[in-house]
Amino acid sequence: MLKIGTVIYEPTIVDGFDMNVYYSKRVDGVLGKPEKAMYNDITCFVDAKAIRENPDLLAVSPNGPATRTNKKYTLPWDFVCPTNKEYRSHVLDFIKETAKTDVEGVTLNLFHFPEEGFCTCPRCQKMHKASGLDWLDWRAETVTVFLRQARKLVPQRFGIEIWPDPVLAKERFGLDFDAIADYVDFFHVPLSANNYVTLYWVDTLTQDFVKLLKKPVFIELSAEIPRPVETKAMLRAVAYLSRHNLEAILLLVHDAERAKEIARTAVNDSNYRGWLEKFGFENMNKIIDKWDSIYGK
Numbered sequence: 001m002l003k004i005g006t007v008i009y010e011p012t013i014v015d016g017f018d019m020n021v022y023y024s025k026r027v028d029g030v031l032g033k034p035e036k037a038m039y040n041d042i043t044c045f046v047d048a049k050a051i052r053e054n055p056d057l058l059a060v061s062p063n064g065p066a067t068r069t070n071k072k073y074t075l076p077w078d079f080v081c082p083t084n085k086e087y088r089s090h091v092l093d094f095i096k097e098t099a100k101t102d103v104e105g106v107t108l109n110l111f112h113f114p115e116e117g118f119c120t121c122p123r124c125q126k127m128h129k130a131s132g133l134d135w136l137d138w139r140a141e142t143v144t145v146f147l148r149q150a151r152k153l154v155p156q157r158f159g160i161e162i163w164p165d166p167v168l169a170k171e172r173f174g175l176d177f178d179a180i181a182d183y184v185d186f187f188h189v190p191l192s193a194n195n196y197v198t199l200y201w202v203d204t205l206t207q208d209f210v211k212l213l214k215k216p217v218f219i220e221l222s223a224e225i226p227r228p229v230e231t232k233a234m235l236r237a238v239a240y241l242s243r244h245n246l247e248a249i250l251l252l253v254h255d256a257e258r259a260k261e262i263a264r265t266a267v268n269d270s271n272y273r274g275w276l277e278k279f280g281f282e283n284m285n286k287i288i289d290k291w292d293s294i295y296g297k
């Protein structure tokens, strides 16, 4: 059955949601405490704090380092080179500690190369040469091996967040989806946006990933949307997504209150519910019924 869940910045399980994903290691490098009964989302090779303390960690390319200020690229963060042994161990240790507690699952994000052209630091060049592999295959192998190591540490459900690029993922990030599928239980694809008033791309990318990926798919939508008209558009997007063969639809919220507000908005909107009934959104109606029993007036 399709799950509805949250991706949330506070360690709170929200009533009426089947699963909750909590960022326990964030892009700023802050380490949270592993949270029981939640999926713990661990940021791997983006770590502002570690890079501030040791700029040598940065991934590099012929066009300069993997930083936001390098305008040859449009990177949203500064990236650590994924072959740095010490840093890798630090991340794997955190994954291991997380899995030792009673978490429901572990999700890794930003566990790959920052973009095409990375990383050409002396260590990566040496490792590439020694591998005898083609450059793109070496990068993909490097990422897959890291995931295989992490997988071994996690008896719970284990998966990854991926950038929503179904075509160039290997060239850009070193993601070989088929090879990775052997080591993960799910793929988590964030389709982040300021609003979902325009929807075709959500549907297109979801279709692409469901066909392409050999493991169950979670789709994440941004739900931290202030205007009511945008919340309604987002709820329609959730309904359309509910027709695809997904394991879960996840809503990104800052806190539990926002998730509850969305559920209340949905159950109390008779237009929306009439529209769901009329067009036979069976999975979505089940979610709404569950929310209604908790949040209905």
Ligand SMILES: [Zn+2]
Binding pocket: 059, 060, 081, 082, 083, 119, 120, 121, 122, 123, 124
């Ligand atoms: Zn490197």
